[in-house]
Amino acid sequence: MWIEHATSCVPMATTTRVTYSFSLCSILPSTSTQAHRCLPRHHQILVRRAKPLSSTRLRVVKELIEGGTSQKVEIITDGVAFERREENGLLDLGKVEEQGKEKKPKKKKVEEEATGEDRFKLQNGKEVLGENAYLVGVECKGNEEDIFGIEDSLKELAQLADTAGLNVVGSTYQKLAAPNPRTYIGSGKVAEIKSSIHAFGIETVIFDDELSPGQLRNLEKAFGGDVRVCDRTALILDIFNQRAATHEAALQVRLAQMEYQLPRLTRMWTHLERQAGGRVKGMGEKQIEVDKRILRTQISALKKELESVRQHRKLYRNRRHSVPMPVVSLVGYTNAGKSTLLNRLTGAGVLAEDKLFATLDPTTRRVEMKNGNEFLLTDTVGFIQKLPTMVVAAFRATLEEIAESSLVVHLVDISHPLAQQQIDAVEEVLNELDVESIPKLTVWNKIDKAEDPLRLRKEAEAEGIVCISAITGDGLDQFCNAIQDKLKNSLVPIEAIVPYDQGELLNSIHQIGMVERTEHSENGTFVKAHVPLRLARKLAPLRQQVAAIA
Numbered sequence: 286m287w288i289e290h291a292t293s294c295v296p297m298a299t300t301t302r303v304t305y306s307f308s309l310c311s312i313l314p315s316t317s318t319q320a321h322r323c324l325p326r327h328h329q330i331l332v333r334r335a336k337p338l339s340s341t342r343l344r345v346v347k348e349l350i351e352g353g354t355s356q357k358v359e360i361i362t363d364g365v366a367f368e369r370r371e372e373n374g375l376l377d378l379g380k381v382e383e384q385g386k387e388k389k390p391k392k393k394k395v396e397e398e399a400t401g402e403d404r405f406k407l408q409n410g411k412e413v414l415g416e417n418a419y420l421v422g423v424e425c426k427g428n429e430e431d432i433f434g435i436e437d438s439l440k441e442l443a444q445l446a447d448t449a450g451l452n453v454v455g456s457t458y459q460k461l462a463a464p465n466p467r468t469y470i471g472s473g474k475v476a477e478i479k480s481s482i483h484a485f486g487i488e489t490v491i492f493d494d495e496l497s498p499g500q501l502r503n504l505e506k507a508f509g510g511d512v513r514v515c516d517r518t519a520l521i522l523d524i525f526n527q528r529a530a531t532h533e534a535a536l537q538v539r540l541a542q543m544e545y546q547l548p549r550l551t552r553m554w555t556h557l558e559r560q561a562g563g564r565v566k567g568m569g570e571k572q573i574e575v576d577k578r579i580l581r582t583q584i585s586a587l588k589k590e591l592e593s594v595r596q597h598r599k600l601y602r603n604r605r606h607s608v609p610m611p612v613v614s615l616v617g618y619t620n621a622g623k624s625t626l627l628n629r630l631t632g633a634g635v636l637a638e639d640k641l642f643a644t645l646d647p648t649t650r651r652v653e654m655k656n657g658n659e660f661l662l663t664d665t666v667g668f669i670q671k672l673p674t675m676v677v678a679a680f681r682a683t684l685e686e687i688a689e690s691s692l693v694v695h696l697v698d699i700s701h702p703l704a705q706q707q708i709d710a711v712e713e714v715l716n717e718l719d720v721e722s723i724p725k726l727t728v729w730n731k732i733d734k735a736e737d738p739l740r741l742r743k744e745a746e747a748e749g750i751v752c753i754s755a756i757t758g759d760g761l762d763q764f765c766n767a768i769q770d771k772l773k774n775s776l777v778p779i780e781a782i783v784p785y786d787q788g789e790l791l792n793s794i795h796q797i798g799m800v801e802r803t804e805h806s807e808n809g810t811f812v813k814a815h816v817p818l819r820l821a822r823k824l825a826p827l828r829q830q831v832a833a834i835a
Protein backbone atom coordinates (compact mmCIF):
# COMPACT_ATOMS: atom_id res chain seq x y z
CA MET A 286 0.00 0.00 0.00
CA TRP A 287 2.73 2.41 0.97
CA ILE A 288 4.51 1.89 -2.32
CA GLU A 289 1.47 3.20 -4.07
CA HIS A 290 1.68 6.34 -2.03
CA ALA A 291 5.31 6.81 -2.60
CA THR A 292 5.34 6.24 -6.32
CA SER A 293 3.20 9.22 -6.79
CA CYS A 294 5.98 11.52 -5.82
CA VAL A 295 8.20 12.75 -8.58
CA PRO A 296 11.81 12.92 -7.49
CA MET A 297 13.73 15.65 -9.21
CA ALA A 298 16.22 13.93 -11.36
CA THR A 299 19.20 16.12 -10.70
CA THR A 300 19.14 16.40 -6.98
CA THR A 301 19.37 14.01 -4.13
CA ARG A 302 16.54 15.93 -2.59
CA VAL A 303 13.13 14.45 -3.17
CA THR A 304 10.50 16.96 -4.04
CA TYR A 305 6.84 16.29 -3.57
CA SER A 306 4.76 18.52 -5.71
CA PHE A 307 1.53 19.99 -4.36
CA SER A 308 -1.03 17.45 -5.37
CA LEU A 309 1.24 14.54 -4.72
CA CYS A 310 2.15 15.59 -1.27
CA SER A 311 -1.34 14.83 -0.06
CA ILE A 312 -0.56 11.18 -0.44
CA LEU A 313 2.56 11.19 1.63
CA PRO A 314 2.75 7.84 3.43
CA SER A 315 0.46 7.83 6.38
CA THR A 316 2.85 6.44 8.95
CA SER A 317 6.39 7.45 9.59
CA THR A 318 7.61 3.84 9.33
CA GLN A 319 6.29 3.73 5.79
CA ALA A 320 7.80 7.08 5.06
CA HIS A 321 11.16 5.98 6.44
CA ARG A 322 11.09 3.01 4.16
CA CYS A 323 10.19 4.83 1.02
CA LEU A 324 12.37 7.88 1.37
CA PRO A 325 16.04 7.43 0.71
CA ARG A 326 18.30 7.84 3.71
CA HIS A 327 20.36 10.95 4.28
CA HIS A 328 18.53 12.84 1.64
CA GLN A 329 17.10 16.25 1.79
CA ILE A 330 13.39 16.25 1.49
CA LEU A 331 11.38 19.19 0.44
CA VAL A 332 7.66 18.95 0.78
CA ARG A 333 5.71 21.61 -0.99
CA ARG A 334 2.03 21.99 -0.74
CA ALA A 335 -0.35 24.82 -1.33
CA LYS A 336 -2.84 23.61 1.25
CA PRO A 337 -2.02 22.85 4.88
CA LEU A 338 -1.03 19.28 5.61
CA SER A 339 -3.57 17.27 7.55
CA SER A 340 -2.65 16.70 11.18
CA THR A 341 -1.81 13.05 10.44
CA ARG A 342 0.55 13.97 7.60
CA LEU A 343 2.07 16.71 9.65
CA ARG A 344 2.74 14.22 12.43
CA VAL A 345 4.40 11.87 9.92
CA VAL A 346 6.65 14.61 8.70
CA LYS A 347 7.49 15.63 12.26
CA GLU A 348 8.36 12.06 13.14
CA LEU A 349 10.41 11.83 10.02
CA ILE A 350 12.40 14.85 11.01
CA GLU A 351 12.76 13.87 14.61
CA GLY A 352 13.67 10.33 13.61
CA GLY A 353 16.71 11.82 11.94
CA THR A 354 16.38 9.80 8.74
CA SER A 355 16.99 12.83 6.67
CA GLN A 356 19.53 15.56 6.87
CA LYS A 357 17.00 18.22 6.28
CA VAL A 358 13.29 18.28 5.89
CA GLU A 359 11.61 21.43 4.79
CA ILE A 360 7.88 21.72 4.55
CA ILE A 361 6.13 24.62 3.00
CA THR A 362 2.42 24.49 3.58
CA ASP A 363 0.02 27.24 2.90
CA GLY A 364 2.69 29.84 3.06
CA VAL A 365 4.20 28.66 6.33
CA ALA A 366 7.59 27.04 6.32
CA PHE A 367 8.81 24.61 8.95
CA GLU A 368 12.30 23.32 9.28
CA ARG A 369 14.33 21.12 11.51
CA ARG A 370 16.29 23.08 14.03
CA GLU A 371 18.66 21.91 16.65
CA GLU A 372 18.56 23.81 19.90
CA ASN A 373 20.41 22.69 22.99
CA GLY A 374 20.86 19.35 21.34
CA LEU A 375 17.09 18.90 21.07
CA LEU A 376 15.31 18.77 17.80
CA ASP A 377 12.66 21.32 17.39
CA LEU A 378 10.20 21.56 14.59
CA GLY A 379 9.47 25.21 14.54
CA LYS A 380 7.53 27.60 12.45
CA VAL A 381 10.35 29.55 10.87
CA GLU A 382 8.80 32.20 8.78
CA GLU A 383 5.60 33.40 7.31
CA GLN A 384 6.10 33.37 3.60
CA GLY A 385 2.76 34.47 2.31
CA LYS A 386 1.11 32.31 -0.27
CA GLU A 387 3.79 30.44 -2.11
CA LYS A 388 4.54 32.27 -5.29
CA LYS A 389 6.68 31.45 -8.24
CA PRO A 390 9.15 34.24 -8.96
CA LYS A 391 7.29 36.78 -11.07
CA LYS A 392 8.98 38.70 -13.77
CA LYS A 393 11.41 40.94 -12.03
CA LYS A 394 13.08 44.12 -12.99
CA VAL A 395 16.46 43.64 -14.59
CA GLU A 396 18.13 45.81 -11.97
CA GLU A 397 16.76 43.71 -9.13
CA GLU A 398 18.07 40.60 -10.78
CA ALA A 399 21.54 42.00 -11.16
CA THR A 400 22.35 41.06 -7.57
CA GLY A 401 21.45 37.46 -8.32
CA GLU A 402 20.34 37.03 -4.71
CA ASP A 403 16.74 36.44 -5.54
CA ARG A 404 17.40 33.65 -7.93
CA PHE A 405 15.73 30.40 -7.04
CA LYS A 406 14.56 31.65 -3.70
CA LEU A 407 11.67 29.36 -4.30
CA GLN A 408 13.86 26.33 -3.98
CA ASN A 409 16.54 27.99 -1.90
CA GLY A 410 18.82 27.75 -4.91
CA LYS A 411 22.39 26.90 -4.22
CA GLU A 412 21.86 26.86 -0.49
CA VAL A 413 19.80 23.74 -0.78
CA LEU A 414 21.24 22.28 -3.93
CA GLY A 415 24.94 22.92 -4.46
CA GLU A 416 25.54 19.22 -5.04
CA ASN A 417 28.70 18.04 -6.65
CA ALA A 418 27.98 17.06 -10.22
CA TYR A 419 30.08 15.27 -12.82
CA LEU A 420 29.37 15.55 -16.54
CA VAL A 421 29.66 12.79 -19.12
CA GLY A 422 29.39 13.02 -22.88
CA VAL A 423 29.74 10.72 -25.85
CA GLU A 424 30.90 11.67 -29.29
CA CYS A 425 29.49 9.30 -31.84
CA LYS A 426 31.61 9.00 -34.92
CA GLY A 427 29.83 10.18 -38.02
CA ASN A 428 26.83 11.57 -36.15
CA GLU A 429 25.90 14.58 -38.22
CA GLU A 430 23.04 15.54 -35.96
CA ASP A 431 25.45 16.96 -33.39
CA ILE A 432 25.90 20.59 -34.27
CA PHE A 433 28.26 21.26 -31.38
CA GLY A 434 31.52 19.44 -30.80
CA ILE A 435 31.57 17.28 -27.69
CA GLU A 436 33.70 19.69 -25.64
CA ASP A 437 31.48 22.67 -26.44
CA SER A 438 28.39 20.63 -25.74
CA LEU A 439 29.80 19.68 -22.32
CA LYS A 440 30.62 23.33 -21.63
CA GLU A 441 27.02 24.20 -22.31
CA LEU A 442 25.89 21.32 -20.10
CA ALA A 443 28.06 22.79 -17.33
CA GLN A 444 26.27 26.10 -17.79
CA LEU A 445 22.93 24.33 -17.56
CA ALA A 446 24.06 22.52 -14.41
CA ASP A 447 25.17 25.82 -12.92
CA THR A 448 21.82 27.37 -13.79
CA ALA A 449 20.14 24.47 -11.98
CA GLY A 450 22.26 25.24 -8.92
CA LEU A 451 24.67 22.33 -9.15
CA ASN A 452 28.38 22.48 -8.52
CA VAL A 453 30.24 20.97 -11.47
CA VAL A 454 33.46 19.34 -10.29
CA GLY A 455 34.57 17.62 -13.47
CA SER A 456 33.68 16.09 -16.79
CA THR A 457 34.72 13.37 -19.16
CA TYR A 458 33.78 12.08 -22.59
CA GLN A 459 34.28 9.11 -24.79
CA LYS A 460 34.40 8.65 -28.54
CA LEU A 461 32.34 5.69 -29.61
CA ALA A 462 31.07 4.23 -32.86
CA ALA A 463 27.66 3.96 -31.21
CA PRO A 464 26.46 4.36 -27.62
CA ASN A 465 26.50 1.23 -25.52
CA PRO A 466 22.88 0.06 -25.35
CA ARG A 467 23.23 -1.06 -21.73
CA THR A 468 25.23 1.71 -20.13
CA TYR A 469 25.58 4.32 -22.88
CA ILE A 470 29.33 4.46 -22.22
CA GLY A 471 31.77 1.56 -22.23
CA SER A 472 32.52 -0.47 -19.09
CA GLY A 473 36.01 1.03 -18.78
CA LYS A 474 34.51 4.50 -18.68
CA VAL A 475 31.95 3.41 -16.11
CA ALA A 476 34.80 2.23 -13.87
CA GLU A 477 36.72 5.46 -14.42
CA ILE A 478 33.69 7.57 -13.45
CA LYS A 479 33.12 5.39 -10.43
CA SER A 480 36.57 6.22 -9.13
CA SER A 481 35.98 9.93 -9.80
CA ILE A 482 32.77 9.65 -7.80
CA HIS A 483 34.76 8.49 -4.78
CA ALA A 484 37.60 10.92 -5.35
CA PHE A 485 35.45 14.05 -5.69
CA GLY A 486 32.45 13.13 -3.55
CA ILE A 487 30.13 13.30 -6.53
CA GLU A 488 26.43 13.12 -5.86
CA THR A 489 25.02 13.53 -9.37
CA VAL A 490 26.29 12.29 -12.72
CA ILE A 491 24.77 14.08 -15.69
CA PHE A 492 24.88 12.67 -19.20
CA ASP A 493 24.82 15.06 -22.15
CA ASP A 494 22.32 12.98 -24.13
CA GLU A 495 18.99 11.47 -23.29
CA LEU A 496 19.44 8.06 -21.66
CA SER A 497 17.00 5.22 -22.11
CA PRO A 498 15.23 4.06 -18.94
CA GLY A 499 17.34 0.88 -19.04
CA GLN A 500 20.62 2.78 -19.37
CA LEU A 501 19.62 5.02 -16.51
CA ARG A 502 18.87 2.06 -14.29
CA ASN A 503 22.04 0.19 -15.21
CA LEU A 504 24.21 3.23 -14.63
CA GLU A 505 22.65 3.89 -11.24
CA LYS A 506 23.29 0.29 -10.31
CA ALA A 507 26.87 0.48 -11.57
CA PHE A 508 27.67 3.69 -9.68
CA GLY A 509 25.88 2.37 -6.62
CA GLY A 510 25.00 4.07 -3.36
CA ASP A 511 23.23 7.35 -3.42
CA VAL A 512 24.63 8.63 -6.69
CA ARG A 513 21.90 10.03 -8.86
CA VAL A 514 22.18 9.67 -12.60
CA CYS A 515 20.35 11.99 -14.91
CA ASP A 516 20.49 13.35 -18.45
CA ARG A 517 20.31 16.66 -20.29
CA THR A 518 16.55 16.36 -20.70
CA ALA A 519 15.95 15.93 -16.98
CA LEU A 520 18.29 18.81 -16.25
CA ILE A 521 16.47 21.13 -18.66
CA LEU A 522 13.14 20.05 -17.21
CA ASP A 523 14.48 20.79 -13.73
CA ILE A 524 15.50 24.29 -14.78
CA PHE A 525 12.14 24.83 -16.43
CA ASN A 526 10.46 23.64 -13.26
CA GLN A 527 12.39 26.16 -11.21
CA ARG A 528 11.68 28.94 -13.65
CA ALA A 529 8.06 28.47 -14.63
CA ALA A 530 6.39 31.70 -13.60
CA THR A 531 2.87 31.28 -14.90
CA HIS A 532 0.28 28.63 -14.27
CA GLU A 533 0.44 27.50 -17.90
CA ALA A 534 4.22 27.16 -17.91
CA ALA A 535 4.12 25.25 -14.61
CA LEU A 536 1.51 22.86 -16.02
CA GLN A 537 3.47 22.37 -19.23
CA VAL A 538 6.64 21.56 -17.34
CA ARG A 539 4.89 19.23 -14.91
CA LEU A 540 3.34 17.37 -17.78
CA ALA A 541 6.68 17.01 -19.54
CA GLN A 542 8.28 15.82 -16.29
CA MET A 543 5.61 13.21 -15.73
CA GLU A 544 5.85 11.97 -19.29
CA TYR A 545 9.59 11.74 -18.89
CA GLN A 546 9.13 9.90 -15.61
CA LEU A 547 6.59 7.36 -16.84
CA PRO A 548 8.91 4.93 -18.62
CA ARG A 549 11.54 5.46 -15.93
CA LEU A 550 9.39 4.66 -12.92
CA THR A 551 11.08 1.36 -12.27
CA ARG A 552 14.29 2.92 -11.15
CA MET A 553 12.58 4.41 -8.12
CA TRP A 554 12.11 0.96 -6.67
CA THR A 555 15.55 -0.44 -7.13
CA HIS A 556 16.65 0.79 -3.72
CA LEU A 557 13.65 -0.93 -2.15
CA GLU A 558 14.52 -4.16 -3.85
CA ARG A 559 18.02 -3.83 -2.50
CA GLN A 560 16.75 -3.12 0.99
CA ALA A 561 14.51 -6.14 0.97
CA GLY A 562 17.23 -8.38 -0.37
CA GLY A 563 15.24 -9.07 -3.50
CA ARG A 564 12.20 -10.36 -1.64
CA VAL A 565 9.86 -7.74 -3.00
CA LYS A 566 10.96 -8.10 -6.57
CA GLY A 567 7.76 -9.67 -7.81
CA MET A 568 5.72 -7.28 -5.79
CA GLY A 569 7.76 -4.39 -7.18
CA GLU A 570 7.02 -5.44 -10.74
CA LYS A 571 3.30 -5.56 -10.06
CA GLN A 572 3.46 -2.31 -8.22
CA ILE A 573 5.13 -0.58 -11.15
CA GLU A 574 2.05 -1.25 -13.23
CA VAL A 575 -0.11 0.31 -10.52
CA ASP A 576 2.23 3.27 -10.34
CA LYS A 577 2.18 3.74 -14.08
CA ARG A 578 -1.58 3.73 -14.02
CA ILE A 579 -1.63 6.38 -11.29
CA LEU A 580 0.80 8.51 -13.25
CA ARG A 581 -1.18 8.10 -16.47
CA THR A 582 -4.33 9.25 -14.68
CA GLN A 583 -2.46 12.26 -13.39
CA ILE A 584 -1.11 12.97 -16.87
CA SER A 585 -4.55 12.98 -18.43
CA ALA A 586 -5.92 15.22 -15.64
CA LEU A 587 -3.04 17.59 -16.24
CA LYS A 588 -3.68 17.61 -19.98
CA LYS A 589 -7.30 18.58 -19.38
CA GLU A 590 -6.31 21.38 -17.04
CA LEU A 591 -3.74 22.61 -19.53
CA GLU A 592 -6.29 22.61 -22.31
CA SER A 593 -8.64 24.86 -20.38
CA VAL A 594 -5.78 27.26 -19.53
CA ARG A 595 -4.88 27.34 -23.22
CA GLN A 596 -8.41 28.11 -24.26
CA HIS A 597 -8.26 31.16 -22.04
CA ARG A 598 -5.02 32.33 -23.56
CA LYS A 599 -6.36 31.77 -27.04
CA LEU A 600 -9.29 34.04 -26.26
CA TYR A 601 -6.86 36.67 -25.08
CA ARG A 602 -4.77 36.26 -28.20
CA ASN A 603 -7.82 36.57 -30.45
CA ARG A 604 -8.77 39.74 -28.64
CA ARG A 605 -5.26 41.03 -29.27
CA HIS A 606 -5.58 40.18 -32.94
CA SER A 607 -8.77 42.16 -33.11
CA VAL A 608 -6.48 45.19 -32.68
CA PRO A 609 -4.86 44.64 -36.04
CA MET A 610 -1.23 45.37 -35.35
CA PRO A 611 1.62 43.38 -36.85
CA VAL A 612 3.06 40.88 -34.40
CA VAL A 613 6.82 40.42 -34.47
CA SER A 614 8.23 37.35 -32.68
CA LEU A 615 11.68 37.38 -31.16
CA VAL A 616 13.35 33.99 -31.38
CA GLY A 617 16.88 32.90 -30.69
CA TYR A 618 19.24 30.77 -28.72
CA THR A 619 18.89 30.96 -24.98
CA ASN A 620 20.85 33.92 -23.56
CA ALA A 621 20.96 35.74 -26.95
CA GLY A 622 19.47 38.87 -25.35
CA LYS A 623 15.81 38.63 -26.43
CA SER A 624 14.36 39.84 -23.13
CA THR A 625 16.97 42.59 -22.85
CA LEU A 626 15.92 43.84 -26.29
CA LEU A 627 12.22 43.73 -25.41
CA ASN A 628 12.95 45.63 -22.21
CA ARG A 629 15.07 48.17 -24.04
CA LEU A 630 12.40 48.85 -26.65
CA THR A 631 9.35 48.77 -24.42
CA GLY A 632 10.45 48.99 -20.80
CA ALA A 633 8.63 45.69 -20.26
CA GLY A 634 10.64 44.78 -17.16
CA VAL A 635 10.98 41.16 -18.20
CA LEU A 636 13.55 39.10 -16.31
CA ALA A 637 16.81 39.16 -18.28
CA GLU A 638 19.99 37.64 -16.91
CA ASP A 639 23.13 35.82 -17.82
CA LYS A 640 21.61 32.40 -17.26
CA LEU A 641 20.11 29.89 -19.62
CA PHE A 642 16.33 29.81 -19.94
CA ALA A 643 15.56 32.99 -18.06
CA THR A 644 12.32 33.28 -20.03
CA LEU A 645 9.70 30.58 -20.34
CA ASP A 646 6.51 32.53 -20.86
CA PRO A 647 5.78 34.68 -23.84
CA THR A 648 5.49 38.41 -23.19
CA THR A 649 4.06 40.76 -25.78
CA ARG A 650 4.49 44.52 -25.72
CA ARG A 651 3.71 47.36 -28.08
CA VAL A 652 6.69 49.09 -29.69
CA GLU A 653 6.24 52.59 -30.98
CA MET A 654 8.64 53.61 -33.70
CA LYS A 655 9.93 57.12 -34.18
CA ASN A 656 7.62 57.65 -37.17
CA GLY A 657 4.62 56.80 -35.00
CA ASN A 658 4.03 53.35 -36.50
CA GLU A 659 3.59 50.53 -34.04
CA PHE A 660 4.05 46.79 -33.84
CA LEU A 661 3.68 44.15 -31.15
CA LEU A 662 6.89 42.44 -30.06
CA THR A 663 6.74 39.00 -28.45
CA ASP A 664 9.60 37.57 -26.41
CA THR A 665 9.48 33.86 -25.80
CA VAL A 666 11.35 30.79 -24.59
CA GLY A 667 14.88 30.44 -25.95
CA PHE A 668 16.11 27.46 -27.93
CA ILE A 669 19.05 25.18 -27.28
CA GLN A 670 20.82 22.43 -29.17
CA LYS A 671 19.52 18.94 -28.44
CA LEU A 672 16.27 20.53 -27.28
CA PRO A 673 14.36 17.52 -26.03
CA THR A 674 11.35 16.77 -28.23
CA MET A 675 9.38 16.42 -25.02
CA VAL A 676 10.11 20.03 -24.21
CA VAL A 677 9.23 21.18 -27.74
CA ALA A 678 5.98 19.23 -27.45
CA ALA A 679 5.21 20.65 -24.02
CA PHE A 680 5.84 24.18 -25.25
CA ARG A 681 4.20 23.71 -28.62
CA ALA A 682 1.25 25.92 -27.69
CA THR A 683 3.63 28.68 -26.63
CA LEU A 684 5.71 28.25 -29.74
CA GLU A 685 2.67 28.24 -31.98
CA GLU A 686 2.43 31.96 -31.35
CA ILE A 687 5.57 32.30 -33.43
CA ALA A 688 3.79 30.71 -36.38
CA GLU A 689 1.04 33.30 -36.11
CA SER A 690 3.29 36.34 -36.29
CA SER A 691 3.83 38.69 -39.24
CA LEU A 692 7.60 38.61 -38.88
CA VAL A 693 10.15 36.44 -37.08
CA VAL A 694 13.24 38.19 -35.74
CA HIS A 695 16.09 35.77 -35.16
CA LEU A 696 18.32 37.35 -32.54
CA VAL A 697 21.87 36.02 -32.41
CA ASP A 698 24.53 36.57 -29.74
CA ILE A 699 27.23 37.32 -32.28
CA SER A 700 29.88 37.69 -29.56
CA HIS A 701 29.48 34.02 -28.65
CA PRO A 702 32.29 31.78 -29.90
CA LEU A 703 29.69 29.27 -31.08
CA ALA A 704 27.39 31.81 -32.73
CA GLN A 705 27.18 29.86 -35.99
CA GLN A 706 26.35 26.60 -34.22
CA GLN A 707 23.68 28.38 -32.21
CA ILE A 708 22.20 29.82 -35.41
CA ASP A 709 22.06 26.31 -36.89
CA ALA A 710 20.38 24.94 -33.76
CA VAL A 711 17.72 27.69 -33.88
CA GLU A 712 17.10 27.08 -37.58
CA GLU A 713 16.58 23.43 -36.80
CA VAL A 714 13.86 24.18 -34.23
CA LEU A 715 12.26 26.75 -36.52
CA ASN A 716 12.03 24.12 -39.24
CA GLU A 717 10.16 21.92 -36.80
CA LEU A 718 7.72 24.73 -36.16
CA ASP A 719 6.76 25.25 -39.79
CA VAL A 720 7.47 28.95 -39.94
CA GLU A 721 9.35 29.08 -43.25
CA SER A 722 6.51 31.00 -44.86
CA ILE A 723 6.86 33.89 -42.38
CA PRO A 724 9.32 36.66 -43.33
CA LYS A 725 12.47 36.56 -41.22
CA LEU A 726 14.94 39.19 -40.11
CA THR A 727 18.30 38.17 -38.68
CA VAL A 728 19.74 40.49 -36.06
CA TRP A 729 23.22 40.25 -34.56
CA ASN A 730 23.13 41.30 -30.93
CA LYS A 731 25.90 42.06 -28.41
CA ILE A 732 27.95 43.84 -31.05
CA ASP A 733 29.46 45.86 -28.19
CA LYS A 734 31.05 42.66 -26.91
CA ALA A 735 32.20 41.26 -30.25
CA GLU A 736 35.92 40.97 -30.94
CA ASP A 737 35.92 42.57 -34.38
CA PRO A 738 32.79 44.70 -34.67
CA LEU A 739 33.96 46.48 -37.83
CA ARG A 740 34.39 43.28 -39.77
CA LEU A 741 31.09 41.98 -38.46
CA ARG A 742 29.22 45.13 -39.44
CA LYS A 743 30.59 44.84 -42.99
CA GLU A 744 29.65 41.21 -43.20
CA ALA A 745 26.19 41.94 -41.83
CA GLU A 746 25.55 44.75 -44.26
CA ALA A 747 26.35 42.51 -47.19
CA GLU A 748 23.87 39.95 -45.96
CA GLY A 749 21.05 42.33 -44.99
CA ILE A 750 21.59 41.62 -41.30
CA VAL A 751 21.17 44.30 -38.63
CA CYS A 752 23.80 44.73 -35.89
CA ILE A 753 22.63 45.96 -32.51
CA SER A 754 23.49 46.10 -28.86
CA ALA A 755 20.39 45.65 -26.75
CA ILE A 756 22.44 46.82 -23.76
CA THR A 757 23.81 50.10 -25.15
CA GLY A 758 20.93 50.74 -27.55
CA ASP A 759 23.32 50.91 -30.50
CA GLY A 760 21.60 50.13 -33.82
CA LEU A 761 18.04 50.16 -32.48
CA ASP A 762 16.89 52.76 -35.00
CA GLN A 763 18.20 50.60 -37.85
CA PHE A 764 16.49 47.66 -36.19
CA CYS A 765 13.13 49.45 -36.23
CA ASN A 766 13.65 50.59 -39.82
CA ALA A 767 14.50 47.06 -40.90
CA ILE A 768 11.37 45.78 -39.18
CA GLN A 769 9.35 48.41 -40.98
CA ASP A 770 10.86 47.42 -44.36
CA LYS A 771 10.32 43.74 -43.74
CA LEU A 772 6.78 44.29 -42.58
CA LYS A 773 6.09 46.39 -45.62
CA ASN A 774 7.25 43.53 -47.79
CA SER A 775 4.90 41.26 -45.93
CA LEU A 776 1.99 43.67 -46.37
CA VAL A 777 -0.46 43.61 -49.22
CA PRO A 778 -1.34 46.68 -51.30
CA ILE A 779 -4.91 47.93 -50.98
CA GLU A 780 -7.02 50.74 -52.28
CA ALA A 781 -10.28 51.36 -50.44
CA ILE A 782 -12.86 54.00 -49.65
CA VAL A 783 -13.40 54.06 -45.91
CA PRO A 784 -16.78 55.58 -44.98
CA TYR A 785 -16.58 58.60 -42.69
CA ASP A 786 -18.40 56.73 -39.93
CA GLN A 787 -15.61 54.12 -39.84
CA GLY A 788 -12.90 56.39 -38.53
CA GLU A 789 -11.45 53.61 -36.38
CA LEU A 790 -10.70 51.54 -39.43
CA LEU A 791 -8.87 54.45 -41.02
CA ASN A 792 -6.89 54.84 -37.79
CA SER A 793 -5.92 51.17 -37.95
CA ILE A 794 -4.67 51.57 -41.50
CA HIS A 795 -2.55 54.51 -40.45
CA GLN A 796 -1.32 52.74 -37.36
CA ILE A 797 -0.29 49.39 -38.73
CA GLY A 798 -0.15 49.92 -42.45
CA MET A 799 1.98 52.04 -44.69
CA VAL A 800 -0.23 54.74 -46.15
CA GLU A 801 0.79 56.15 -49.54
CA ARG A 802 -2.12 58.42 -50.35
CA THR A 803 -5.42 59.58 -48.85
CA GLU A 804 -8.10 61.68 -50.48
CA HIS A 805 -11.49 62.84 -49.29
CA SER A 806 -14.33 61.85 -51.52
CA GLU A 807 -18.07 61.97 -51.38
CA ASN A 808 -18.47 58.49 -49.86
CA GLY A 809 -15.55 58.52 -47.50
CA THR A 810 -11.77 58.66 -47.41
CA PHE A 811 -9.98 57.08 -50.32
CA VAL A 812 -6.83 55.38 -49.07
CA LYS A 813 -3.98 53.71 -50.91
CA ALA A 814 -1.77 51.72 -48.57
CA HIS A 815 0.05 48.49 -47.69
CA VAL A 816 -1.57 46.59 -44.82
CA PRO A 817 -1.21 43.18 -43.14
CA LEU A 818 -3.25 40.42 -44.71
CA ARG A 819 -5.62 40.27 -41.73
CA LEU A 820 -6.57 43.90 -42.18
CA ALA A 821 -6.75 43.58 -45.97
CA ARG A 822 -9.39 40.88 -45.51
CA LYS A 823 -11.38 43.19 -43.25
CA LEU A 824 -11.18 45.88 -45.91
CA ALA A 825 -12.23 43.59 -48.73
CA PRO A 826 -15.83 44.96 -49.07
CA LEU A 827 -14.53 48.53 -49.20
CA ARG A 828 -12.02 47.60 -51.88
CA GLN A 829 -14.81 46.32 -54.06
CA GLN A 830 -16.41 49.68 -53.61
CA VAL A 831 -13.31 51.34 -55.09
CA ALA A 832 -13.43 48.97 -58.04
CA ALA A 833 -17.11 49.75 -58.61
CA ILE A 834 -16.48 53.51 -58.57
CA ALA A 835 -13.50 53.12 -60.88
Ligand SMILES: Nc1nc2c(ncn2[C@@H]2O[C@H](COP(=O)(O)OP(=O)(O)OP(=O)(O)O)[C@@H](O)[C@H]2O)c(=O)[nH]1
Binds near residue numbers: 618733
Ligand atom coordinates in the same frame (compact mmCIF):
# COMPACT_ATOMS: atom_id res chain seq x y z
N1 LIG B 1 27.24 42.95 -23.65
C1 LIG B 1 25.96 42.74 -23.94
N2 LIG B 1 25.23 41.91 -23.16
C2 LIG B 1 23.93 41.71 -23.49
C3 LIG B 1 23.33 42.33 -24.62
N3 LIG B 1 22.05 41.91 -24.69
C4 LIG B 1 21.85 41.08 -23.64
N4 LIG B 1 22.98 40.96 -22.91
C5 LIG B 1 23.17 40.15 -21.72
O1 LIG B 1 22.97 38.79 -22.05
C6 LIG B 1 22.38 38.08 -20.95
C7 LIG B 1 21.15 37.36 -21.44
O2 LIG B 1 20.16 38.28 -21.77
P1 LIG B 1 18.61 37.90 -21.83
O3 LIG B 1 17.92 39.09 -22.36
O4 LIG B 1 18.15 37.31 -20.55
O5 LIG B 1 18.65 36.73 -22.91
P2 LIG B 1 17.42 35.89 -23.48
O6 LIG B 1 17.67 35.69 -24.93
O7 LIG B 1 16.13 36.52 -23.09
O8 LIG B 1 17.65 34.53 -22.72
P3 LIG B 1 16.57 33.38 -22.37
O9 LIG B 1 15.38 34.00 -21.77
O10 LIG B 1 17.34 32.53 -21.44
O11 LIG B 1 16.28 32.64 -23.64
C8 LIG B 1 22.09 39.14 -19.90
O12 LIG B 1 23.12 39.08 -18.94
C9 LIG B 1 22.13 40.44 -20.65
O13 LIG B 1 22.54 41.53 -19.84
C10 LIG B 1 24.15 43.19 -25.42
O14 LIG B 1 23.74 43.77 -26.42
N5 LIG B 1 25.45 43.35 -25.04
Ligand SMILES: [Mg+2]
Binds near residue numbers: 623624636643644665
Ligand atom coordinates in the same frame (compact mmCIF):
# COMPACT_ATOMS: atom_id res chain seq x y z
MG1 LIG C 1 14.62 35.86 -21.96
